[in-house]
Amino acid sequence: MIPEQVLVSTTTDSDAAARQLAADAVEARLGACAQVVGPITSVYRWEGRVHTDPEWRVEVKTAADRADALVAHLRQRHTYDVPEVITTPIVGGSADYLAWVVEQTRPE
Numbered sequence: 001m002i003p004e005q006v007l008v009s010t011t012t013d014s015d016a017a018a019r020q021l022a023a024d025a026v027e028a029r030l031g032a033c034a035q036v037v038g039p040i041t042s043v044y045r046w047e048g049r050v051h052t053d054p055e056w057r058v059e060v061k062t063a064a065d066r067a068d069a070l071v072a073h074l075r076q077r078h079t080y081d082v083p084e085v086i087t088t089p090i091v092g093g094s095a096d097y098l099a100w101v102v103e104q105t106r107p108e
Contacts, residue, residue, distance in 0.1 A: 018056035031060035032104035
């Protein structure tokens with residue numbers, strides 16, 4: 001079964017940057033809605049060292065056929081050299097909500 005909706009997530013270094021990425025995605029109709037979660041603590045290896053930093057997660061719900069455009073949109077606007085951008089299929093949920101997600105990601 002191929003999902004009709006997906007969740008695309010990324011992280012960034014500030015609440016303001018996360019809110020901007022979320023708003024831009026929804027304004028562009030690439031996401032139906034987005035949540036900003038944080039701060040969270042991220043532990044990662046970068047340039048040969050282990051770092052521990054606060055980050056904010058942006059979770060955007062979108063139609064599966066808009067996911068590639070959303071990923072490109074996020075990567076283009078992101079401040080990180082190699083941003084985390086992950087797409088996860090939505091395999092179930094409220095039928096009304098999932099239909100709304102698809103409807104909101106269609107150009108007007």
